Amino acid sequence: MQGSLVQEFTKGLWKEIPPFRLVLGLCPTLAVTKAADTGLGMGVAATFVLVFSNLIVSLLRNVIPNKVRIACYIVVIATFVVITELVMQAYTYPLYQALGIFIPLIVVNCIILGRAEAFAGKNPPLLSAADGLGIGVGYTLALTLLGGIRELFGSGTLFGHGVMGAGYEPFRFMVQAPGAFVCLGLMLGLMNVVEAIRTR
Amino acid sequence: MDYLTLAISAIFISNILLIQYLGNCPFLGVSKKMDTALGMGGAVIFVMTLAAVITWAVQYKLLEPFDLGYLQTIVFILVIAALVQFIEMFLKKAVPPLYKSLGIFLPLITTNCAVLGVALINIKEEYDFLQMLVFSITSAIGFSLALVLFAGIREKFETARIPRSYQGTAIGLITAGLMALAFLGFSGMV
Numbered sequence: 001m002q003g004s005l006v007q008e009f010t011k012g013l014w015k016e017i018p019p020f021r022l023v024l025g026l027c028p029t030l031a032v033t034k035a036a037d038t039g040l041g042m043g044v045a046a047t048f049v050l051v052f053s054n055l056i057v058s059l060l061r062n063v064i065p066n067k068v069r070i071a072c073y074i075v076v077i078a079t080f081v082v083i084t085e086l087v088m089q090a091y092t093y094p095l096y097q098a099l100g101i102f103i104p105l106i107v108v109n110c111i112i113l114g115r116a117e118a119f120a121g122k123n124p125p126l127l128s129a130a131d132g133l134g135i136g137v138g139y140t141l142a143l144t145l146l147g148g149i150r151e152l153f154g155s156g157t158l159f160g161h162g163v164m165g166a167g168y169e170p171f172r173f174m175v176q177a178p179g180a181f182v183c184l185g186l187m188l189g190l191m192n193v194v195e196a197i198r199t200r
Numbered sequence: 201m202d203y204l205t206l207a208i209s210a211i212f213i214s215n216i217l218l219i220q221y222l223g224n225c226p227f228l229g230v231s232k233k234m235d236t237a238l239g240m241g242g243a244v245i246f247v248m249t250l251a252a253v254i255t256w257a258v259q260y261k262l263l264e265p266f267d268l269g270y271l272q273t274i275v276f277i278l279v280i281a282a283l284v285q286f287i288e289m290f291l292k293k294a295v296p297p298l299y300k301s302l303g304i305f306l307p308l309i310t311t312n313c314a315v316l317g318v319a320l321i322n323i324k325e326e327y328d329f330l331q332m333l334v335f336s337i338t339s340a341i342g343f344s345l346a347l348v349l350f351a352g353i354r355e356k357f358e359t360a361r362i363p364r365s366y367q368g369t370a371i372g373l374i375t376a377g378l379m380a381l382a383f384l385g386f387s388g389m390v
Binding site: 023024025026027030031070071074075078079081082085086100101104105107108109110113173176177178179180181182183184185186188189190192193196 | 277
C-alpha cells in the first residue's frame with residue numbers, strides 16, 4: 001500500500017506530467033504563465049481542487065450511477081472551484097485579479113475531469129488523493145517553469161525581481177499570446193527529445 | 201461602444217482562441233481534418249450563442265435578484281451541461297441530418313472552456329443584452345474561423361517533414377503561435 005501510494009504520487013512528476021505528457025488543460029497553461037508567480041498560483045489552486053475532487057469522487061464512486069457520473073463529477077469539481085475562488089478573493093486579492101476568469105474556468109480544466117474519470121472513479125480514496133496531489137504538483141512545476149521562462153525573456157525578471165540587468169531589452173513576444181503557444185510547443189518537443197534519449 | 205467595433209474586435213483583435221487562449225483543447229483535438237473542424241465550428245457557434253443568452257438571463261433574473269452571485273460558477277456550468285444535453289436530444293428527434301453532422305461534437309462542447317469563458321466575460325464586462333448577443337456570436341465566429349484556418353494548415357503537415365520529437369501537438373502549438381502572431385497584426389485596426 002505504502003509503495004503504491006508513492007508510485008501514484010511520483011507518476012505525476014514525470015511519467016504523466018501535465019501538460020507535457022498528458023496534453024490537457026492547455027488554456028490556463030497558456031494564459032496564466034506570463035509570469036512565474038501567476039503560474040505558481042494557478043498551479044496551487046488547481047492542485048487543491050484536484051486533490052479534493054479526486055478524494056470526494058473516489059469516496060462517492062459506489063454511490064454515483066454510471067450514466068450521470070460526468071454531471072456528478074462536474075458538480076463536485078465546481079464546488080471546490082467556488083471554495084478556491086472565494087478563498088483567493090479574500091486572502092490573495094492581487095493574484096485573484098491577475099488570474100481573472102481563469103479561476104472559475106478551473107471547472108472545465110480537462111485535467112481535473114480527466115483524473116476523476118480515469119482514476120478516482122475506479123480507485124480507493126487515499127490512492128486517488130495521492131494521484132491528484134502528484135498530478136497537481138507536476139502541473140504546478142510545469143506552470144511555474146513555463147511562467148519563469150516567459151517572464152525571464154519577456155520582462156527580464158523572475159518572480160518580479162530583476163535578473164537580466166538594466167541593459168536587457170525585453171523580448172515582448174514571449175509574454176504575448178504567440179509566445180505562449182510557441183514556448184509551450186518547443187517545450188513539448190524538448191520533453192519528447194529527452195524522453196527519446198532516456199529510453200534509448 | 202458600437203456594435204461593429206465590438207464585432208471586429210471579437211473576431212480578429214481579441215480572437216478568443218488565439219489571443220484570449222480559450223478553447224484550446226478542441227482546437228488541438230479536432231483540427232486534424234477540415235470537415236471535422238467545420239462541424240465543430242458550426243456546433244460551437246450554435247451552442248455558444250444559446251449558452252450566452254441563457255447564462256446572461258440566469259445571472260440577471262435569478263442570481264442577482266436573490267443575491268446568489270457566489271453560485272455563478274456552479275450554476276453556469278450546470279446550465280451549459282444541461283443545454284448541451286438538451287440540444288443533443290432535440291436535434292436527434294427533430295433534425296436528424298444536422299444531428300449526424302454535429303452530434304459527435306456536442307458532448308465535447310461541455311468542457312470547451314470557450315463557452316463558459318464567453319458567458320463569464322459577458323457578465324464581467326457588464327454587456328447589455330444586444331452587446332452580449334453580438335459579442336457571443338462574433339466570438340464564436342472568431343473561434344470557428346481560427347479553427348478552420350488551422351485545420352487547413354494542419355492538413356499540410358501530413359506531407360511535411362517534421363522532426364520526430366516535434367510531430368503532433370508540439371508542431372501544432374508552434375503553428376498556432378505563428379497564427380496568433382498574424383492575428384496580433386490586427387490589433388491596430390480599431
